Amino acid sequence: MLDSLAQLYLPGALTLWCALFFSLMALWGYAHSLSPAGAAASLPFARRAYAFFAMSVVLCGLLMTLLLALRDFRIEYVFQYSGLDLPMHYQIAALWAGQKGSFLIWLFWGALLGLLIGRTAGKNEPAVMGIYTLTLLGILFILVRENPFVMLRETPLDGEGLNPLLQDDWMVIHPPIMFIGYAATAIPFAFAMASLWRRQYDDWAARSFPWALGGFLVLGSAILLGGYWAYETLGWGGYWGWDPVENASLIPWLFGTVLIHGLHMERTRGRFRRINYVLATLGYLSVLYGTFLTRSGVLADFSVHSFVDLGISGWLIGLMVFFAGLSIFLLATRLKEVPTEANEDPFLSRGTFLVLAAITILISTAVITAGTSAPLLTRFMENPGQVGPSFYNRVNLPIALLIALLLAAVPYLSWKGNEPREILQKMIGPLGFAAVLSVAAGIWAVREPIHLLFVFLSGLALATNAHKTFTKYRAGGLRAAGGYLAHVGVGIILLGILASSGYDESTKVTLELGKPRQVGDATLTFQRFLPRVGREKEGMEIRVQQAGGKEFLVRPRMFTNDRTRQVMVNPDIRNFLLQDFYVSPIELDPGExxxxxxxxxxxxxxxxxxxxxxxxxxxxxxxxxxxxxxxxxxxxxxxxxxxxxxxxxxxxxxxxxxxxxxxxxxxxxxxxxxxxxxxxxxxxxxxxxxxxxxxxPLLSIDVTRKPLIQLVWYGFYVVLIGGTIALVFRLREMQRRE
Amino acid sequence: MNKKGYYLLGATLLLAFAGFSATAFKETLTPYVPYEMARKGDRVVQVAGALEKGSSSYVAQEESLYFTLQDPKTKENMDVRYKGLKPANFEDAISIVAIGRYDETARKFEADKLLVKCPSKYQGAEVKTYS
Missing domain, CATH: 2.60.98 (Tick-borne Encephalitis virus Glycoprotein; domain 1)
Structure with missing residues (x-):
């Protein structure tokens, strides 16, 4: 013990121990204020203890940031993930480059969010905060055990540097936002558990709705940024590769999508009351499970983001079992008591369609979870294996069609039920739009019937929701338009996905310096090498002359990292109205x-x-x-x-x-x-x-045309804007009510 | 249709979809296998190994990369043909995973995807996929 103490950076370790102490105090305080004897005095005590806990965690995070900024290579973590050659923003981004740092930033955001939750929990604050603190305690235990403040026996002159793949501006913003999203999934979970525990079934949905929606928006933004990163700098050829690490963020997001709809239904119409508890639980557990999958080394041979076992698998399994056990116990003993309304909706009604949409998304989530878990599931068979993108694409195609159909109908359905003819009459405009769109797609390139159906339904969903957004806006401003606007975005995303991944054209060609070469209807000439200038890395300049006479230059980068001698590649992309022209270098052969x-x-x-x-x-x-x-x-x-x-x-x-x-x-x-x-x-x-x-010299490149890929980004913006509008108005309403 | 009918329909659809997903899962699953099993060539599998130094050669006319993998445990060899350009950092790889199918007549593993693991500092290793 003394030996290992001597190897810790004491101020840092102290902040963690303080955090541990205060979090236990806070837990005790919250618990005591719930006991009949404890009562009033304990709650202010617990709040203060929580504030001290949060302060310790923030201090801990800032201290590690400072150590990185000072390049204090005595600290093993600083030594492992940073170096003298890094500019300051990468030096600070090294905080989330390693596993220990990732847990630290997760805890950091979690502790800060906790400062705001108590006030929104109403009478149930002690139980909500007690459970929320418990979730943070789990991460804190990992950090105390795998202490990030371990010191080396000797002080190295330089660190080992940051992985060149991570030396990118997206790296500076994408992971920290992702961790806010992960931290936020614990909030609806804490509300749900506290509500079951204290048998206060009534207002948790309304109170946790803004948190769930906010978390959904943050996690969605992080996923969008990750997509940008993969597409624009890593040169993986696309924005989404169904990699386990990507899926680990998508799964909680899909649960979150269903949860916000469920909570909205409960808040406004008293529906989904039992299932919402399950959804909030699954959302949180899926974050723990995803963390386990990606951080325990079980996927080491299967993922682009490979993580090696840090020896924390046991802890992560323990955490999962603990919270799964807690929630299963509470759900099993209390769920029966939660009052529900008998489902008397006719088939063609908004209620039924919402249930169907929820089921459809949950099925998709289940399938993606199964695919991501393939190495784990097949481990017990003879030979562990994995499933590739084709699995996810194949299975999610019918799901996307169904979602588009349901989305298209929802704006015109009433709660009481409708006649089919009435709906079709209202839909005439959008149906016309979808038909024209499908014909245009057919003339362009789409020949497969199922893809044409895809275009038709996505276009229909886009149009009906756009129409409804407009009428809602005209009737009462933005207040009720946010949700429909988000659905417009989903329609746009679906169209973008189909066009950009179903109809992209990719060719691998080798260009000789100076010699023009025909690729499709364009002529490419590898003109010259670009030298390294400041932060601009070495690259190549390629002149592209298109058939229509349009001419432009692309400058993909290919360079060797100074430290690791790893060859790095950044693609270059020209955006046009209807397509992206994407050039990614593969190999440079010095030639004869x-x-x-x-x-x-x-x-x-x-x-x-x-x-x-x-x-x-x-x-x-x-x-x-x-x-x-x-x-x-x-x-x-x-x-x-x-x-x-x-x-x-x-x-x-x-x-x-x-x-x-x-x-x-x-x-x-x-x-x-x-x-x-x-x-x-x-x-x-x-x-x-x-x-x-x-x-x-011979330069081999990958030339890809991605039609309408911009729609994926634009659609995502629309979803996020729609969600933000909804969030802003819900928050205002809540403020008025308090 | 009455309520029971709807539930029945729903359950049938759900079962059908479950079957569809399970089939897709089985068909797209690429198991990790020892070389001996991969040689049966009955399905798409993945094999891993270390690159035999000096065994790789790129044949420009065929746009193919030929190399030999060696199982670090059994020291068995497997000849691989990858239809594609040589991935960056290929020669420095500590281990290579080839995904594809064994071709009986060519006596070679026909890879359509390579995972190249390079020594790096991001938690020990970094993998890049090429297809």
């Missing part, structure tokens, strides 16, 4: 190379090219190159070389820069119009000969 030594004025042949060394010039800062050379200052030798091929000549000026003080040489390759590159390999000053290097 040849060398000639030439004295001034002489020439020599390599293959069918003739190279003539015309002249050279010495350049230096200050003008006097001879004096600079004598003084040992850097000089540039600018050569003039004429290259002739098949009667055509061109003159280029490759440079050889030499710094005698450091011995540094820079001799960039110059692209030739006839293809290939030329550089100066060396100079022999005695006899004035140069060594010329001729290269024919």
């Amino acid at each position: 190379s040849a060398e000639v030594a030439l004295a001034q004025g002489t020439s020599s042949r390599i293959g069918d090219r003739e190279f003539r060394f015309d002249s050279f010039e010495l350049q230096a800062e200050g003008g006097n190159a001879m004096a600079a050379m004598a003084a040992g200052k850097p000089i540039n030798i600018v050569t003039r070389v004429t290259v002739t091929q098949e009667g055509k000549s061109e003159t280029v000026q490759p440079v050889y820069a030499f710094n005698p003080a450091t011995g540094e040489v820079s001799n960039p390759m110059v692209a030739l119009a006839s293809g290939g590159t030329l550089s100066v390999g060396g100079i022999v000053p005695m006899n004035g000969t140069v060594q010329l290097l001729f290269n024919k």
Whole structure:
């Protein structure tokens, strides 16, 4: 014990121990205020203890951030995830680069959110806060055990640096937002458990609704940012790969989607009363389960984001079992007591359709969970395996069709029920829109009947909800329009998904420097290499001439990380109204190379090219190159070389820069119009000969056209804006009522 | 239709969908298998191993990459053909997972996807997928 104590950074460890102490105090206080004897005095005590707990956690988080900012490599975590070469924003982002730091930021947000929950819980505050504190205690235990403040015996001069894949601006914002979303799933869970425990079944739905909606919006934003990251910088070819880590964030989000609809129904019409408890529970447990899947190493061989077992699997399983046990106990003993309304809705009514939509989304969630768990499920069979994207795509296609159909009908359905003819009459406008859209899609490229149906139903959902958003807005402003607006977004997303992933065209081609090549209806020319300038990494410039005469440049990046020597790739994307033009480098082959030594004025042949060394010039800062050379200052030798091929000549000026003080040489390759590159390999000053290097680099790229991919982003914005509108108005209503 | 009828219909649809999902699951599942089992070539599987140093060669005409994997435990070898370009960091990989099917006549594992695991510091290893 003493030995391990000596290896801890005490101020940091102290904040964690304080947090542990105060959280236990808070728990005791909340529990005591619920006992008949304890009563009034205990609640202020518990609140104060919670505030101290939150303060300790915030301090702990800030301290770790400070240690990272100061690059204090005595701390093992700082050493493992940061380094002297990192700019400050990556240095701070290293806080969520490792597992310990990820748990720390999760706890950080969780503790801060907790400061606001108590006030919204009403009379049930002690129970809600007690259970909420319990969920945070679980994460805190992991941190106390896997202490992030472990110190090394010796202080290294530099850290190991941040994984180059994570050195990206998206990395700075995507994970912390994700963890706010994860932390927020514990809030409806705490409300639900407290409500069951205290047998106060009435107002938990209304009170936790804004939290559930807020959490849904935050998690949704994080998923959107992750999609951007994958698409725009990582060059994975798409925004979604059905990777276990992606799914681990999608599953709680889908539960959240059903939960906000359920809570809304309970709040306004007293429906879904029992199922909402189950939904809130599943939402939280799915976060724990996802954390277990991705952090325990069970998926190590199956995921793009590979995580190695940190030895916390036992803890995570323990947490899951504890909270699952608690919720199963409470659900089993109390759910029967929750009053429900008998379901007397006719089939064609809003109530029935909402239930159907909820079931459909839950089925999708179950299937995605099963797919993500495949390595675990099949572990007990002979050979563990995994399912690929084709599984998720195939299974979710009918689900998406059904969701679109239900979404399309909902705006025109009443609670009491409708006649089919009445609905169809109201739908005439949107039906026309969907028909026109399907015909247009058919003319464009969509031939498969099921895809045409997909376009028709998504278009219909978009149109009916847009119509309803408009009429609601006209009647009463934005107040009741948010939900419908969000549904418009879903229709847009569905169309974008179908077009961009069902009808994308991808070709892998190899380009020779300088030589135009036809790819589809465009001509691509790999023009030149781009040098590293400041934070801009090395890359290539490719000229794209499209059939219509449109011409543009793309500059994908491909560079070697200085530290790990890993080859990194960033695609470049041109957005057009109807499609994205996406170019991702795959490999750069230096190609065949040849060398000639030439004295001034002489020439020599390599293959069918003739190279003539015309002249050279010495350049230096200050003008006097001879004096600079004598003084040992850097000089540039600018050569003039004429290259002739098949009667055509061109003159280029490759440079050889030499710094005698450091011995540094820079001799960039110059692209030739006839293809290939030329550089100066060396100079022999005695006899004035140069060594010329001729290269024919080959660049392999992935060229993809993604039609209408912008719709996925725009649709997502619309969903988030619609949800935010709804949230703002619910919060205002609540404030008025309090 | 009465209420019971609706429930029955719902249950039938649900069962049908469950069957559909289970079939899709079975069909798309790619199990990790030892080389010996992969050689049966009866389904799409994944095999893992270390790259035999110097065994990789890219044949430009076929746009294919040939290499040999070695099982670190049994020291067995498996020849692989991957129809695609050589992934970045391929030679430095600590382990490679090939997903595909064994071709009896060519006596090679025809991979359509590669997972390349490189030594890196993000919790020990980093995997990238190529297809």
